[in-house]
Amino acid sequence: MTRLGIQIGASTSPADLPHVVRRAEELGYGELWLAEDYFQLGGIASAAIALASTTTIPVGLGVVAGVVRHPAVTAMEFATLAGAYSGRFMAGLGHGSPPWMRQMGLAPPSPLRSLREVTAAIRMLLDGETITRSGEYFDFESVDLDHPPSGPAPVYYGVQGPASLRMSGELADGTLLGWFSSPGSVVWAKKRIAEGRERSARSGPHQVVALCLLSIETEDPDGASRQMAKWAAGMLAAMAGSPALESSPEGEELGTVVGAVGKEGLGEAIPLSLLRRFVATGSPEDCAATVTDLLKAGADRVVLVPNPAGYRSTPDMLQQMALASTLRPGAE
DSSP states (O other): OOSEEEEEOTTSOTTTHHHHHHHHHHTTOSOEEEOOOTTSSOHHHHHHHHHHHOSSOOEEEOOEETTSSOHHHHHHHHHHHHHHSTTTEEEEEEOOOHHHHHHTTOOOSOHHHHHHHHHHHHHHHHTTOOEEEEOSSOEEEEEOOSSOOSSOOOEEEOOOSHHHHHHHHHHOSEEEEOTTOOHHHHHHHHHHHHHHHHHTTOOSOOEEEEEEEEEEOSSOHHHHHHHHHHHHHHHHHHHTTOHHHHTSHHHHHHHHHHHHHHHHHHHHHSOHHHHTTTSEEESHHHHHHHHHHHHHHTOSEEEEESSGGGSSOHHHHHHHHHHHTTOOOTTO
């Protein structure tokens, strides 16, 4: 199985989704992920559409914020998809973006404690247990599922902070690393995940999946890369100095560039060689090299993101998907 997957952006029209996911399967991608970016496509509904519109490709939900639904409802939805499409559904949980959580009045006092509580409840319900208890965030009175899945229902965490990554190693079956994953951040994240697994004496596999923004071009690869740099500059600049980057060579270089030109100048000033440590952009060879570096750094799989936040139109996204499907990363 290929270690290269695709994520369909939440800006995609619901009417276009069946065609787009079928095309991803036709192109031979190894997996497909759907985001729940509030307030665009519903992640659970999108995963259901993707599973129903395809035949064999695994589909991941990457990710729902743990506090936006009662854990019993989330578990019910996960169990329904895992039961209907045995072995094809990968569930995803996270804290949710703080601005979105504040918009809904759902920002918990402790994101870590709330996600831990949500995960424990979902695990128990998926395992066929009955829950009666009052938690810090959610209450349960004789709650169980009529249809717990009979097969595996892996739960991934989509998190990025050190404490959250340790908890992912402790509680989850895999970790979905966010946009702008770099080789150094993959190495750093895997160490934090390993600390959590050691702390909980967890055994068995834990898959690390790196999301990687994509802008691939055959005619003017450097022009496409510079356009991506301008679009992504604000987000990249905000990451400079984060724990995931402070200990990596590319993170140090990014911090130096931001310090020299400021956040506003990063789009024009960032060297393309540095940009390609964070984004698969440029020629097919450039993009293949970025993916290869992520796999060599320890990512088990890489999921390309060709249309993040509506950066491109849906026709452009489909073209990007087709071009990138021919990539053959050296570590595969």
